[in-house]
Amino acid sequence: MFKLSRSGSNVPAEVQRWQYFLRTQGISQVGPVDSQFGGNTEVGTKIFQIQSGLNAHGRVDEATLDAASALEFRILNSNYYADRSSLSWPNESTNLRSPSNAWRNRLFVCFEFLQKRRGQRPDEESIVIKGSCDDSVADWEDAFIVNLRDDRLQFAVGYPGYIRCHRKAAPKIQSLLDVWEQESLLHLAINYAGCFVPRYMRGKAPHRLRGHRRKKSKDVSTLSNHSFGSAFDISTTWNWLGDTPAQCGQKGSVRELVESANAAGFYWGGHYSSRKDGMHFELTKL
Template sequence: MAILLSRGGNNVPAEVQRWQHFLLSRNIPQAGSIDADFGLNTQNATKIFQLEMGVPVTGALDAATHAAAVTRGYRDISMDFYSARAGKHWPPPPSFNTPSNAARNSAFGCFMFSLQPEGPRPDHETIVIGGSCDGAQRDWVAANIVTIDVTQLKFAAEYRGRFRCHRLIERKVKDLFGRWEAEGLLHLFLTYAGAYVSRYVRDTQLPKAGHGPKKSSAVTSLSNHAFGSAFDINATWNPRTKTPAPPDVTQRGSVRLLVPSANAVGFFWGGHYQAPTKFDGMHFEFADFSQL
């Protein structure tokens, strides 16, 4: 049975997001942003779509509007799809785990880095990356970090057309977002919180005075973001150290539906970290180096 939506109705948040993404993709900017709220903006955008399609103008995703939308590529999803993916233990973890420090340095290259005194630091964990540990690359970032435009993120808040990642996973990033697009899951991206960031893991205890040059291979507390191998989405609903929320995949901010395809192309989800104090549901990191 088709999932219908209306302003003030008993709506499924994820399906409101899907409908909003559909309207925006049809160049109806009156829909505003993807926020899971079928409010005035979504109602007005729905009316515009109804006028375009020649169906009764009700402002709701009713049966006639839903049928018209399906002819234009809208996904016909039933609640059975969601009920088969319910619970805080879905999805199950993959066969591989988060990478060790030795593995990521071997795959992406060891770099030299330093930590400035607290005053000049942009934030507590920011590091300054220099050349490669073997001296072959004078500027490790320039040699290894690329900037691409992941167009599938264009409706995500805070995305500015720049996705920075390690050159070795550029193809994997494109493959992953292509899969998510083919599966009709782009409506799940509410916000984008970055990929490559030169820093330690958040909340690492660090000296106020900073420190001199160190090798990335000798420090286990560097973030995977510093290697350009991780990215974060929907941070507000999936804060670090908290059980990834919400476990109900129909709710606003859930990223659980994204995880199976991420695992299939080699990305590990932070919601599968083994220690609850390390849960990071916003976080996806490349981990299956056998796929490189």
């Protein structure tokens, strides 16, 4: 078990988990789930102790953890993080790969898109999606992209209350959140940075300045899966594109989420062989 206190040498991910637990108990005084055991977390802990009929000293000790565990807070054994501390943990799943361009176009429907001049697009890689390639729908986004309302990421900074994603990805994302909730892992999503975002992969836009006219998504393999609404980003700062994803136990680490994501058909960007993208989970199997 991990004891926590304001002056203690705390495992950051355990502070996150404790803060998240307090928030689910309705103790909003804790503020954002940020892994820092400061004054707000101490006050939140005291409130929880008072509610539980304990001595309100603000330290997470054995009695406090006992009371929390009666409310389904998971008590981890003290080797938990040490056992997962390798930077190659978890291993890449042997039967899962990043989705191919053919697969995503077949499943999510090919679209036509263009890229505006640099001064007219929000960022370097942004594109504008038009209709489907077979002309059956005039507005691809309107036909296929939905707002999945779900409150499971409610304590993640930047989460708007819904995930804007492809309608075929929505039930898969929802069942992944079900699993993460059952496994008490939702404290690991400390911020949320979107799902459907029409753009090329970072650094892969073909023309810096002038953009381009209409192309078909089935002909372009450098579009991001975010363009199809089948990938989402969480806990960004600690798992930045090109960086080694945060180690399990450290602030913002998402590594504990990966095995169940793989089982649900999502590939983790932290397993890319070249440029790691640890914030990124993409649907690759239905």
